Amino acid sequence: MAWDFATEPEFQEKLDWIADFVEREVTPLDLAFPHHYVYDKTHPVHEQVLKPLQKQVQDQGLWACHLGPDLGGLGFGQLKLALINEILGRSNWAPMTFGCQAPDTGNAEILAHYGTDAQKERYLQPLLDGKIVSCFSMTEPQGGSDPQVFQCRAEKDGDEWVINGEKWFSSNLRYAAFAIVMAVTDPDVSIYKGASMFLVPTETPGIEVIRHVGLPGEPLGEGAHAYVRYNNVRVPDDHVLGGPGQAFVIAQTRLGGGRIHHAMRTVGMCQRALDMLCERALSRYTQGSSLASKGAIQEYVADSWIELHQFRLQVLHAAWVIDQVGGHKARKEIAAVKVATAKVMKDIVFRAMHVHGSLGVSNEMPLAGMWMTAPIMGIADGPTEVHKVTVARQVLKSYSPAPGLFPTAHLPERVAAARAQFADLLQHDHANSIF
Numbered sequence: 001m002a003w004d005f006a007t008e009p010e011f012q013e014k015l016d017w018i019a020d021f022v023e024r025e026v027t028p029l030d031l032a033f034p035h036h037y038v039y040d041k042t043h044p045v046h047e048q049v050l051k052p053l054q055k056q057v058q059d060q061g062l063w064a065c066h067l068g069p070d071l072g073g074l075g076f077g078q079l080k081l082a083l084i085n086e087i088l089g090r091s092n093w094a095p096m097t098f099g100c101q102a103p104d105t106g107n108a109e110i111l112a113h114y115g116t117d118a119q120k121e122r123y124l125q126p127l128l129d130g131k132i133v134s135c136f137s138m139t140e141p142q143g144g145s146d147p148q149v150f151q152c153r154a155e156k157d158g159d160e161w162v163i164n165g166e167k168w169f170s171s172n173l174r175y176a177a178f179a180i181v182m183a184v185t186d187p188d189v190s191i192y193k194g195a196s197m198f199l200v201p202t203e204t205p206g207i208e209v210i211r212h213v214g215l216p217g218e219p220l221g222e223g224a225h226a227y228v229r230y231n232n233v234r235v236p237d238d239h240v241l242g243g244p245g246q247a248f249v250i251a252q253t254r255l256g257g258g259r260i261h262h263a264m265r266t267v268g269m270c271q272r273a274l275d276m277l278c279e280r281a282l283s284r285y286t287q288g289s290s291l292a293s294k295g296a297i298q299e300y301v302a303d304s305w306i307e308l309h310q311f312r313l314q315v316l317h318a319a320w321v322i323d324q325v326g327g328h329k330a331r332k333e334i335a336a337v338k339v340a341t342a343k344v345m346k347d348i349v350f351r352a353m354h355v356h357g358s359l360g361v362s363n364e365m366p367l368a369g370m371w372m373t374a375p376i377m378g379i380a381d382g383p384t385e386v387h388k389v390t391v392a393r394q395v396l397k398s399y400s401p402a403p404g405l406f407p408t409a410h411l412p413e414r415v416a417a418a419r420a421q422f423a424d425l426l427q428h429d430h431a432n433s434i435f
């Protein structure tokens with residue numbers, strides 16, 4: 001019997017250290033330095049403050065633990081990573097402090113899986129060492145959910161590839177040392193077989209940022225998500241990742257991990273929102289009693305706790321499934337977690353904001369910022385609707401159509417069969433009921 005919800009004492013000690021460290025040393029960075037500095041390696045806070053913190057994480061053997069030892073990290077597996085990420089989700093700076101921030105985690109994962117030795121040495125090692133950040137450039141302005149509309153092309157010219165086309169929402173391109181760019185290399189076959197991934201150093205001539213798209217609250221044109229045009233961008237043949245035509249096989253490896261890691265951190269964010277909700281409910285009095293004593297607010301607390309508890313167990317279970325069978329066989333679990341992430345975040349943060357009244361929607365609480373994360377979680381790495389399709393398809397795989405005209409649960413046939421099975425006893429009952 002292997003079902004067990006307990007954490008090993010040795011690992012719990014590590015979690016306790018992480019929780020204390022993040023609270024004491026890392027969350028002050030959230031308050032002093034805006035989110036976008038997290039990826040800006042030129043900002044002095046990286047050298048002067050972050051580096052010593054990262055050293056402490058390394059000394060604890062907790063650095064870059066999203067990758068297993070075979071892939072160059074100190075990995076614990078997804079289940080332990082889920083427990084760690086739950087704590088890291090409470091701070092914007094924590095993932096960078098622990099060397100496991102998106103999108104670098106996913107990029108490191110595919111480099112580790114598909115990179116040549118030379119690619120690993122040039123791109124993976126500095127990424128794992130926390131010296132550089134990276135970008136993943138796949139979505140195009142005309143569509144992200146449906147890759148069949150992608151137009152960005154790469155054509156072979158001697159021993160180089162020449163990339164032309166536009167990409168949209170290429171996060172952190174402005175801070176990145178390199179981008180992994182998806183481009184069509186064989187337009188005569190389905191994009192799922194005719195696209196390739198290229199490692200493109202960001203100093204390569206021809207990379208034109210049309211706009212730095214931002215998220216709500218950020219000044220227009222100053223965000224971290226590049227709308228970028230690749231104009232005759234040349235990379236050598238050895239900068240194809242995993243070989244021509246492999247883009248979607250690689251993307252699947254990458255996106256699965258990214259989705260579950262976002263979900264793990266969202267557990268932490270939701271817990272933070274619930275903490276705020278409960279504290280406010282106990283602190284605020286109206287009409288002679290605390291908010292916590294009102295039935296409506298108790299319902300908020302109960303619903304939030306129940307939803308968060310269900311979500312946390314769902315995330316941990318999905319992480320466990322990945323550890324058991326690999327991410328490629330956990331598509332249903334990962335897609336289901338991705339769907340739940342945005343919904344749970346939306347519901348809990350909304351209630352927490354509401355309980356805080358005007359303060360909750362003001363810029364003096366972190367809640368309004370967290371609120372925007374909910375729709376972002378529902379879109380980044382693929383929209384909810386598309387992930388529901390994946391869940392539904394996977395669920396339906398274990399069913400077949402009814403063999404006859406009526407469903408297999410149709411009562412007349414089932415009752416007739418059961419009656420035939422117990423005919424002797426039923427006859428006896430029937431005989432008794434006559435007298």
Ligand SMILES: Cc1cc2nc3c(=O)[nH]c(=O)nc-3n(C[C@H](O)[C@H](O)[C@H](O)COP(=O)(O)OP(=O)(O)OC[C@H]3O[C@@H](n4cnc5c(N)ncnc54)[C@H](O)[C@@H]3O)c2cc1C
Pocket residue numbers: 103135136137138139140141142143144145146168169170171172225376379380381382383384385386389
């Ligand atoms: C914060 C953030 C960071 C991102 N970072 C990156 C990055 O680093 N690199 C990168 O390449 N991309 C990135 N993206 C882009 C992201 O992957 C896309 O936004 C996503 O794939 C959806 O594509 P789209 O925005 O073009 O929406 P569309 O594809 O136009 O979809 C719009 C809406 O249509 C509906 N819809 C779509 N398909 C279906 C369907 N089959 N059935 C029913 N309804 C459907 C959904 O409601 C969906 O939200 C990022 C996005 C965000 C928000």
